[in-house]
Amino acid sequence: MSQVKYTVEHEWLRVEADGVVTVGITDFAQGHLGDLVFVQLPEVGAELAKGDEAAVIESVKAASEVMMPVAGTVTEINESLADEPGQINEDPLGAGWFFKMKVSDPTELNSLMDESAYAAMIRGQA
Numbered sequence: 001m002s003q004v005k006y007t008v009e010h011e012w013l014r015v016e017a018d019g020v021v022t023v024g025i026t027d028f029a030q031g032h033l034g035d036l037v038f039v040q041l042p043e044v045g046a047e048l049a050k051g052d053e054a055a056v057i058e059s060v061k062a063a064s065e066v067m068m069p070v071a072g073t074v075t076e077i078n079e080s081l082a083d084e085p086g087q088i089n090e091d092p093l094g095a096g097w098f099f100k101m102k103v104s105d106p107t108e109l110n111s112l113m114d115e116s117a118y119a120a121m122i123r124g125q126a
Contacts, residue, residue, distance in 0.1 A: 004093075005109055006118035007069045012093060015109060020075060023054070024097040025066065025088065028122050033059040036085040041077040041099055048072065048101075050108060055098050057088070070108040072101040 005013045010029035014022040030036065038058040048054055048068040055066040077099045081087060088096035103109065113121065 004115060005069075005112035006115065006121075007112055008121065009067055009069070010122075011066060011069050013069055013109070013112065014097075019102060019106065020100050021070070021072065021103050021109075022097050022100050023066075023069065025057070025092055026118070026122075027092045030089050030092045030096070033057065033064060034061040035059055036088045039081045039085045039088070039098070041081065042074045044074055044077055046074045047104075048074065057085070066098060069112065071104040073104070074099050074101050076100040 002017070003015045005015065006026065007013075010026045010032075012024055012026050016022070025033075036057055036059045038056075040056040042048065042054050048071065050068055050071045052068045053065045054068045054074075057064050057066060078087075078097050081096070081098070090096065
């Protein structure tokens with residue numbers, strides 16, 4: 001069964017049984033950005049450190065970076081976002097995923113929030 005973790009930057013990470021992690025932005029984040037019009041994703045095979053810029057998203061309101069929540073190697077990108085960035089607005093936790101990665105150090109995932117901690121954080125920001 002997969003487990004979902006959250007960052008203070010409003011990214012989600014779905015941790016699969018095979019150690020692969022799928023990354024996207026939360027519904028809260030896409031709601032604040034507005035209609036997304038462009039997404040630049042990392043290259044497959046890119047090795048990124050925690051805190052590195054992993055993706056760029058542009059909305060009708062603003063541009064924003066998606067930072068690497070943990071270190072790892074990009075194994076797959078959601079190529080459909082190039083033509084349909086609106087999938088992120090429509091289904092941020094599903095079809096709107098950004099990329100998949102193999103985490104370098106799985107213990108880094110322990111520092112991320114679970115769903116209840118993330119919900120408490122965004123209640124404080126609302």
